[in-house]
Amino acid sequence: MTKTILEAQNITKYFHDPVTTKVLNNINFKIDKGEFVSIVGKSGCGKSTLLYILSTMDTDYEGDVIIDKQSMKNKKEKQLASVRNEKIGFVFQFHYLLNEFSVIENVMLPGLKLGKHTREEVESRALQKLKMLEIDKLALKKANKISGGEKQRVAIARALINDPLIIMGDEPTGNLDKKNSSIVFDIFKKLSDEYNQTLLIVTHDQGFAQNTNRTIIMEDGKIINHG
Amino acid sequence: MKLKLNAEIAKKLLIARWRQTLVAAVGVTFSITMFITLLSFMTGLNDLLDNLILNRTPHINLYNDIRPSQNMPADLSIEFKNYHNFISSVKVKNRDADIYNNNAIIKTLKSDNRIKGIAPKVITQVFFNTGQSVIAGVINGIDVEAEKNLFFFDDYITKGKSIDLKNISNSIILGKGLADKLLANIGDIIYISTTQGETFSLKLVGIFQSGLHDFDKTQSFASLSTVQKILKKPANYITDIQIKLFDVNKAPAMAKEFNKTFETDAEDIQTANAQFETGSFIRTIIAYSVGITLLIVAGFGIYNILNMMIYEKMDSIAILKATGFAGRDVKNIFIMIAVWIGLFGGTLGLIFGFLLSSVIDQIPFNTAALPTIKTFPINYNPYFYIIGSVFSLITTYFAGYFPARKASKIDPVIIIRGK
Numbered sequence: 115m116t117k118t119i120l121e122a123q124n125i126t127k128y129f130h131d132p133v134t135t136k137v138l139n140n141i142n143f144k145i146d147k148g149e150f151v152s153i154v155g156k157s158g159c160g161k162s163t164l165l166y167i168l169s170t171m172d173t174d175y176e177g178d179v180i181i182d183k184q185s186m187k188n189k190k191e192k193q194l195a196s197v198r199n200e201k202i203g204f205v206f207q208f209h210y211l212l213n214e215f216s217v218i219e220n221v222m223l224p225g226l227k228l229g230k231h232t233r234e235e236v237e238s239r240a241l242q243k244l245k246m247l248e249i250d251k252l253a254l255k256k257a258n259k260i261s262g263g264e265k266q267r268v269a270i271a272r273a274l275i276n277d278p279l280i281i282m283g284d285e286p287t288g289n290l291d292k293k294n295s296s297i298v299f300d301i302f303k304k305l306s307d308e309y310n311q312t313l314l315i316v317t318h319d320q321g322f323a324q325n326t327n328r329t330i331i332m333e334d335g336k337i338i339n340h341g
Numbered sequence: 342m343k344l345k346l347n348a349e350i351a352k353k354l355l356i357a358r359w360r361q362t363l364v365a366a367v368g369v370t371f372s373i374t375m376f377i378t379l380l381s382f383m384t385g386l387n388d389l390l391d392n393l394i395l396n397r398t399p400h401i402n403l404y405n406d407i408r409p410s411q412n413m414p415a416d417l418s419i420e421f422k423n424y425h426n427f428i429s430s431v432k433v434k435n436r437d438a439d440i441y442n443n444n445a446i447i448k449t450l451k452s453d454n455r456i457k458g459i460a461p462k463v464i465t466q467v468f469f470n471t472g473q474s475v476i477a478g479v480i481n482g483i484d485v486e487a488e489k490n491l492f493f494f495d496d497y498i499t500k501g502k503s504i505d506l507k508n509i510s511n512s513i514i515l516g517k518g519l520a521d522k523l524l525a526n527i528g529d530i531i532y533i534s535t536t537q538g539e540t541f542s543l544k545l546v547g548i549f550q551s552g553l554h555d556f557d558k559t560q561s562f563a564s565l566s567t568v569q570k571i572l573k574k575p576a577n578y579i580t581d582i583q584i585k586l587f588d589v590n591k592a593p594a595m596a597k598e599f600n601k602t603f604e605t606d607a608e609d610i611q612t613a614n615a616q617f618e619t620g621s622f623i624r625t626i627i628a629y630s631v632g633i634t635l636l637i638v639a640g641f642g643i644y645n646i647l648n649m650m651i652y653e654k655m656d657s658i659a660i661l662k663a664t665g666f667a668g669r670d671v672k673n674i675f676i677m678i679a680v681w682i683g684l685f686g687g688t689l690g691l692i693f694g695f696l697l698s699s700v701i702d703q704i705p706f707n708t709a710a711l712p713t714i715k716t717f718p719i720n721y722n723p724y725f726y727i728i729g730s731v732f733s734l735i736t737t738y739f740a741g742y743f744p745a746r747k748a749s750k751i752d753p754v755i756i757i758r759g760k
């Protein structure tokens with residue numbers, strides 16, 4: 115019996131600037147626990163827009179998003195923030211690390227925010243995630259004193275700190291060279307295979323998409339293939 | 342726990358930008374320093390000027406004004422009672438200026454427990470003779486002990502001793518301006534003539550300097566009995582009863598009461614010195630408005646640095662929100678930064694304000710008009726320090742509030758899309 119973790123129901127989205135255009139047109143799909151799903155499609159077809167809606171950051175849309183059996187419609191800003199904190203891990207094209215903090219502190223922040231564990235526990239969990247990504251040696255370095263590939267791995271560790279239901283990525287390898295791209299892909303693959311982690315990744319990389327469990331293909335705001 | 346995490350983030354952001362935050366804090370420090378110093382100095386000056394008058398002004402003065410009778414015979418006669426009577430060229434009855442039955446009044450006042458003390462007085466106009474010319478002036482016949490205790494008489498005696506008025510018969514103390522005009526020194530004999538034309542000679546035993554030049558040019562003091570003798574009046578002849586109260590604020594009400602019960606004129610200090618209150622009030626207003634203006638300027642400094650910080654930290658705010666921090670947390674973080682700047686800058690400001698006023702307090706300030714004052718006056722009222730800290734917290738809070746609210750409304754999608 116598979117468990118549905120994320121469900122998009124009739125999602126339609128308009129942009130009103132400069133003219134009203136329909137960017138997403140009645141999107142429906144489900145993602146089950148443990149699936150490694152990629153979304154592909156031409157530039158401008160609405161992949162990022164969809165991901166921001168699924169991640170609860172964008173609330174200006176029609177339809178509904180169901181995360182862990184809960185509707186995201188009619189939730190308050192604060193409640194959505196705690197859904198993101200607890201259930202979703204993000205990896206963007208850019209790493210968004212806080213330069214004022216060390217690597218391990220960056221990883222710990224969402225964990226401390228959750229407040230489910232003591233500071234010591236959060237710290238040891240963060241170290242464990244860094245170890246898994248083979249960057250535990252960098253733990254005490256300042257976030258702006260490490261390489262681009264390393265930064266993206268720290269961002270992945272940060273996404274993992276609260277053991278989220280799902281990891282969402284918007285072109286997480288978009289800024290990386292071939293070698294670092296494959297490192298990041300291998301990490302995702304390992305998370306999926308060994309830890310049964312659910313992943314939803316938007317990508318332009320054909321090779322990346324081919325190696326996932328399922329690829330959703332989009333065109334002009336519609337899903338043309340559910341994979 | 343949550344607040345602690347926000348505080349930790351705020352601290353990191355603040356330390357990373359310590360140079361700018363220090364500049365903002367120095368702005369607050371400067372304005373609070375000036376606020377404290379200005380208020381302490383201005384109110385010190387106010388108190389000094391107030392005391393100049395108020396220390397030796399009775400809270401209530403009882404006297405008899407020479408004026409026409411309130412009840413004209415025409416009004417009293419039955420025939421014209423219901424008419425409106427116009428009477429022109431009314432003349433004043435020939436009557437002395439003394440307070441009738443003053444012995445009984447003084448007795449009653451002495452048993453009133455709202456009253457701190459009373460000092461009877463006989464005031465009369467005289468002429469001081471010097472060679473060929475005469476100078477118009479006033480002699481105050483006083484009870485030296487009462488005057489000393491209630492109105493700090495000794496503070497204004499620059500030469501001689503006040504008690505000599507009592508110990509040496511037929512003695513006088515002259516105002517400095519008057520003594521200068523008469524070219525008189527201690528021990529000299531002063532010749533005076535009364536309005537009735539009688540001449541007297543009095544021995545000069547002291548010089549008096551009040552700080553009010555006009556006052557010192559006309560006034561002189563002698564004992565009660567000396568003045569009564571000059572006027573050829575008995576020992577119960579009193580023209581003024583000066584009253585000092587425990588609570589000066591009760592003066593207007595009590596003046597009305599005495600006016601009724603004793604049937605004399607009664608003037609309270611508030612009515613007599615209304616213009617003085619206005620002066621103090623305006624000086625205080627000036628001090629406050631300068632201080633508050635400075636604080637507002639400092640507030641803009643904080644506002645600027647926070648706006649800049651938020652602009653620089655857009656990415657950080659976006660990721661904090663993406664990873665589960667609510668708009669409120671972001672707002673708290675930036676308000677905390679502002680309030681810390683205010684607390685730090687404000688506390689330093691209070692300390693520097695105190696130090697600067699103590700320095701001003703040491704600066705010599707000698708003026709002929711104010712013989713008892715040696716340095717600039719400073720009022721160390723703790724109230725100013727409380728107001729200063731409250732104001733600095735309020736302004737920094739609001740200076741932080743608006744940028745912080747802006748930060749809390751940042752849409753992470755817009756930031757993340759922009760990359």
Ligand SMILES: Nc1ncnc2c1ncn2[C@@H]1O[C@H](COP(=O)(O)OP(=O)(O)OP(=O)(O)O)[C@@H](O)[C@H]1O
Pocket residue numbers: 129130131132137155156157158159160161162163164
């Ligand atoms: N804020 C906005 N206002 C108006 N139109 C927008 C806005 N953001 C995006 N769009 C438009 O919406 C459409 C979808 O944009 P989106 O970013 O989702 O595309 P995408 O599939 O992620 O493209 P890419 O692969 O290049 O990242 C595009 O045509 C874009 O021009």
Ligand SMILES: [Mg+2]
Pocket residue numbers: 161162163284
């Ligand atoms: Mg995109």
